[in-house]
Amino acid sequence: MPSSHYTGPAGHSHDRPPAETGVLLVNLGTPDAPTAAAVRPYLAEFLADPRVIDYPRWLWRPILHGVILRVRPRRSAHAYGRIWTPQGSPLRVGSEALAAALQAELDRRRPGAARVALAMRYGRPPVAAQVEALQRAGARRLLVLPLYPQYSATSTGSVIDAVADAFKRLRWPPELRIVNDYHDDPAHIEALARSIERWWAAHGRGDKLLLSFHGIPERYVRLGDPYLDQCQATARLLRARLGLDEAALQVSFQSRVGREAWLSPYTDATVRRLAGEGARRLDVACPGFAVDCLETLEEIAMQNRDFFRAAGGEELRYIPALNDAPAQVAQLAGLVLRHAQGWPGFAADGAAAGARPPA
Ligand SMILES: C=CC1=C(C)c2cc3[nH]c(cc4nc(cc5[nH]c(cc1n2)c(C)c5CCC(=O)O)C(CCC(=O)O)=C4C)c(C)c3C=C
Numbered sequence: 001m002p003s004s005h006y007t008g009p010a011g012h013s014h015d016r017p018p019a020e021t022g023v024l025l026v027n028l029g030t031p032d033a034p035t036a037a038a039v040r041p042y043l044a045e046f047l048a049d050p051r052v053i054d055y056p057r058w059l060w061r062p063i064l065h066g067v068i069l070r071v072r073p074r075r076s077a078h079a080y081g082r083i084w085t086p087q088g089s090p091l092r093v094g095s096e097a098l099a100a101a102l103q104a105e106l107d108r109r110r111p112g113a114a115r116v117a118l119a120m121r122y123g124r125p126p127v128a129a130q131v132e133a134l135q136r137a138g139a140r141r142l143l144v145l146p147l148y149p150q151y152s153a154t155s156t157g158s159v160i161d162a163v164a165d166a167f168k169r170l171r172w173p174p175e176l177r178i179v180n181d182y183h184d185d186p187a188h189i190e191a192l193a194r195s196i197e198r199w200w201a202a203h204g205r206g207d208k209l210l211l212s213f214h215g216i217p218e219r220y221v222r223l224g225d226p227y228l229d230q231c232q233a234t235a236r237l238l239r240a241r242l243g244l245d246e247a248a249l250q251v252s253f254q255s256r257v258g259r260e261a262w263l264s265p266y267t268d269a270t271v272r273r274l275a276g277e278g279a280r281r282l283d284v285a286c287p288g289f290a291v292d293c294l295e296t297l298e299e300i301a302m303q304n305r306d307f308f309r310a311a312g313g314e315e316l317r318y319i320p321a322l323n324d325a326p327a328q329v330a331q332l333a334g335l336v337l338r339h340a341q342g343w344p345g346f347a348a349d350g351a352a353a354g355a356r357p358p359a
Pocket residue numbers: 028029030031052053072076089091148152154155214215216217227255257288289292293294295
């Protein structure tokens with residue numbers, strides 16, 4: 001499938017009438033296959049991004065190509081192999097399902113107003129190709145929605161770079177709005193809380209609830225990245241909504257890479273500590289991930305499950321991401337409606353008679 005022709009799970013551009021507003025969901029990206037050969041170019045693009053690793057290029061390039069890309073692809077491919085599905089990478093499958101569901105929800109709430117497309121920051125389909133596809137489909141306005149609830153320069157900031165690069169190539173770029181984050185959106189907190197409560201109703205409640213967020217180097221926070229504040233705010237709001245205290249709901253940071261200090265406490269050390277302190281059943285949720293992926297399905301649900309057991313715990317239970325659950329679809333649709341306000345077909349809420357959803 002040529003990536004320049006892919007406009008999203010809703011189908012080819014000629015299958016739908018033109019829409020004046022394009023909604024571009026962007027997720028991180030994932031390799032095309034769980035093989036070292038497919039993982040290498042993906043990691044090469046990801047780890048060459050100066051937003052992700054900010055070392056001087058003359059220093060970093062030889063390390064990346066001479067060391068990292070010789071070793072890591074095989075290790076990562078093995079990890080991807082443990083979670084791969086017949087449909088492909090969970091991150092891709094889940095992101096496409098979410099995009100299709102968001103298209104359907106927007107069609108219901110603002111018929112014909114918007115077309116949804118999905119891009120990946122690394123790998124395919126790239127941001128530039130999807131911006132161009134939306135423009136070919138009639139979009140004179142573009143709302144970019146990175147699938148990261150918390151802003152980080154390493155994730156959201158890098159998506160903004162890719163959009164800026166794509167715009168440089170267009171003679172007549174669309175009007176642009178970008179969602180920075182949705183870490184404290186009440187509908188997002190409510191969706192997370194209900195999914196955890198529903199999970200508890202089905203499986204019983206563990207001794208502790210751990211919220212594990214993706215880490216970043218501590219240095220980035222000292223330089224002004226708001227990511228840590230936003231993770232803590234999400235955790236505080238969720239803790240209040242669930243009625244838990246600081247012992248019952250803890251926060252940690254996963255996926256550390258390299259030797260620098262990253263945000264702490266680290267997730268692996270935390271699950272071991274909790275096992276040592278006598279927790280038998282540990283529930284773990286990852287509210288920083290809109291869609292399940294390697295970092296949740298393999299690192300948490302497999303690797304950290306094993307760490308917890310080896311440290312004397314009984315069961316680590318991973319509570320799935322929101323994925324394409326109706327509550328997340330409705331929350332993201334609400335976010336789109338608020339950010340697109342004033343654009344054609346997006347009259348202020350209340351003004352679009354008959355287009356409101358039933359409460
Ligand atoms: C090396 C630096 C990295 C930073 C900084 C970083 C920040 C960051 N990442 C995500 C979300 C995801 N990361 C994923 C995988 C992944 N992350 C890194 C490195 C950094 N991430 C690597 C090398 C990898 C690849 C896998 C591996 O080799 O271990 C994923 C999953 C991708 C998938 O295919 O499933 C996500 C999602 C965020 C939100 C973030 C900053 C806040």
